[in-house]
Amino acid sequence: MNKLSNWWHDAVVYQIYPRSFCDSNGDGIGDLQGIISKLDYLQNLGVNVIWLSPVYRSPMDDNGYDISDYQDIAPEFGTMEDMQQLLDEAKYRGIRIIMDLVVNHTSDEHPWFISARESKDSPYRDYYIWRDKQVDGTEPDDQGSLFGGSAWQYDEQTDEYYYHLFSKRQPDLNWENPAVHQAIFEMMNWWIDKGIGGFRLDVIDLIGKEIDKGITGNGPNLHPLLQKMNKATFGDKALLTVGETWGATPEIAKLFSGEQREELSMVFQFEHITLTWKEGDKWQPVEFNLPALKQVLTKWQVELETEGWNSLFWNNHDLPRIVSKYGDEGQYRVESAKMLATTLHMMKGTPYIYQGEEIGMTNVAFESIEDYCDIETLNFYHERTANGVTEETMLAAVHENSRDNARTPMQWDSSSCAGFSSSKPWIKVNPNYKNINVEAALNDAQSIFYHYQRLIELRRAFPLIVNGRFKPLLEQHEQVFAYLREDEHQQIVVINNFSNQSVVISVPKILEDKNLECLIYNYEPHLQLSSQLVLQPYESFAALIV
Template identity: 40%
Template sequence: MKLTEAKEWWKESVVYQIYPRSFQDSNGDGIGDIRGIIERLPYLADLGINVVWLCPVYKSPMDDGGYDISDYYQIDPMFGTMDDMDELIEKAGELGIKILMDLVVNHTSDEHEWFQKALANPKSKYRDYYIFREGINGNPPNNWRSYFGGSAWEPVPSESNMFYLHAFSKKQPDLNWENIAVRNECIQMINWWLEKGLGGFRIDAILNLKKRIEYGVFPANGEDGLVFIGHWILNQPGIEEWLNEIDELTFKKHNAFTVAEADVPEERLSEYIGENGHFRMVFDFSYTDIDTPETGEWFKQSKWTVKELKDKIMINELITQRNGWGAKYLENHDQPRSINKYLPQEYQDDRSKKMLAVLFMMLHGTPFIYQGQEIGMSNIRMDSITDYNDIATHDQYRRALLSGMSPDEALEWMYRRSRDNSRTPMQWTNQKNAGFSNADEIWLKTNPNYHEINVEQEQMDETSVLNFYKKLIYLRSDFSKYKEVTIYGELVPVESSDTVIAYKRIIDDKELLIVVNFSDAEDQLFTEGCYEQIIANVELPKIVENKFILPAYTGAVFSKILEVE
């Protein structure tokens, strides 16, 4: 493959996702803030990343971790001020780091001025900013289940037989995108932020904008008598007109980095990430959600195999690179820690953490590293469901009990899959609260393993997970002779056993071979050509007659040696 596709700054980026509430507390109130992020910019620059994605810091009552926005133009006092935000954008820019924010326009908080006015006066223009419908004899218009459980319809206070739609929490009423005034408000807000110097947006729940409202009681798919809402609100016909409008009037004008939370069918992917796509890239959920059923019930996890994981990764890679550019990730604020999700407990160690790093960092697309992933942070065991903050965790726990599980059994599943696993405070040192805060009480428990897993100790250990990530990130840097092939090289799968994931990255006369033995047993790989090792997480036997001997949980990158005539 030759380098023919256009080079773009966002293709050559390495993104670091921050959950601000948990990253660094600068004022001792037990909550992370923007000034804390500013303090840690040198660490991020040293890591080698050049884009930071911030989970929401807008003004919010925090019913859903800031994804319930009450004012798009204000920073929540919990995180600081707009002056702090301006300083973050400026100082990050001085270090060559761009800032992405979350764009949440499917819904607002119920405390947003628009919704408050819609409730106060049914005849105001703001009533049409949201989706209100009459019920059926005092019951909701239908039996849709919200993503967070319970009915997706909430009764309107002081109005009989009137309901509003919320695909997520009842404190997150959905906006009515059929209303051009709503679209114009959102477009104006997006441009306001981009003109401040923002690098772009991670776009939340964007495929839910278009709704197909139907009345009635549909066949239930859960013990609660409700039905999954997605069939009626995900990727509905006509949504592409709105997405194109947003792109033309905002993102394209600013050459903005946009990555959408969008599960797009293959036949439409080029519309979304192609040369004239609505976004620069979208996240793939096929392998990151491999452990949960389509209904999203964490306590009914699927019994996936490595072969299934391998197939899902490779299918997605081939489809995505045919259509555009991909966004690669193992962890984010909605996922548990990858080491707990993908590896049996007895093999959750630094070797397997590095193996996972090789697997995902070398794929075709822009890598997204979630805070703490680079030091190998893991899930946390809570003593009680009351220790969890996440609204979805409390709903999943309730549904697990409804299914017949005991409280202990349900709590075990929360340990495996709760979103709070990734939201525990960043582990900087082995001191109080892992160096996150000097407060006596912090907003969410710190994982007790911070005494062993923390930035300070890993910086001093050349063999640490942190320094291994730095080596992988370096391959994509301007100083690396492997930059072009690592970023732009075509991904070509290599035939291997069911538990070995192997692929090549090829561009012009450069070729990398990436090999991952995703099992606890030694395996081998046969391939033609002569290769030299660049990076590996274990001592590898010498390559003999095109045969690679792969110890358990190997993760390695090789470069093909050109034959000299």
């Protein structure tokens, strides 16, 4: 926990996936100079933190989450000079850069791993996890990779298997080796000295794994390791640190982010995301259920009210576009996108906006699996269809949950390639870019962009939104998510219709006949509440009770 400042309590973070954000040199791949060219746009939006997905040197087996050099920049993104310019230009605009850091694994092209596989006597051998094959010559055990297939890869040169929870080209680091700690901490301090604003720590809950006991997430050594990291690197500095923790519960989140724990600022938990996955399987999507979503979000708001801190997000580079998932990407795209934004940003926690979310970008439905680039998507598509799932079923699941939904190029304008690049992009542009783009949004005073801008302004204007208590309302309602934010001085009521139908609600007694100062809305402002309230499809508003 940062002792100097909790500045990130009222921060708003914008995630950039560099490959898909803006291409400055016409090679079809987004880059650092492209990001620099759009800093004024982000300053206009109002964000004060950028979470930058990995730009380190990498063979791009997993689009940069396979790092071959932590202290260099991938040539397709630019140079270290470009990176320093980005840091400086962002700082000039009051924006901090959070580096996305992957320390659970490296690329198989990292010098450590190249040395490790050359000989069992290599000083880097124990930087990774190796096991002998079984007597019958098979893999050490039956653990599976999260990207499909086995978690073990045979290495002929040393006649042993190495462990990889993700791609076989992403060998896991051995966090039981103190030499790994020292090397990672030195690298982190090198980046801190360059002036970054903190770290987003990829799959950080996996570094405490004990694979011989079958423990991967939330292993017994996880929190001692994070406390050691905190003490050796960012703990005494005013930095934002957020951990990606797919297995976190509220109790676990308090261990990560409690004030006295000296670990991280906050974590990303995914309980609200996996609600539409059948038994945790994203490739078997199920219908959206608002009461279940309300229950999860309310639980996290209430449980972390006085201890720990929430991250607030709908989207990221691994997830489908929220307006397609929980809203309506058709007739009510604008209304539902605004509603989803209000629902999230009026809660307690640090909001994260994923590139394109602020203009209501949608999922993409490519006609052929050949149009997809994501390694996870391709692996599971081919694995499942080989095992009897129909191509139609898998392609429908891909349309709904593929990571490539978030990775189509940012839609800047209606020109060729959506203004992302002057040449063919690395992945196809969503065909709806001619109507959904930044230029159109900036020219429309009622656009989703200005709704996000207003939400960010409200967070800065009302300490209640940052620090106030959360009180759920209409908890049993199947179409409406409503809540109060309150402190000793003020109350804000937030009411959101998650359906494409008009809904009549009975106003809770504590709100009856109250006068309102409507702070943000997507239809018309409400000035008073009587006993009943009619909400239009996807109608949403937040109002100060006066």
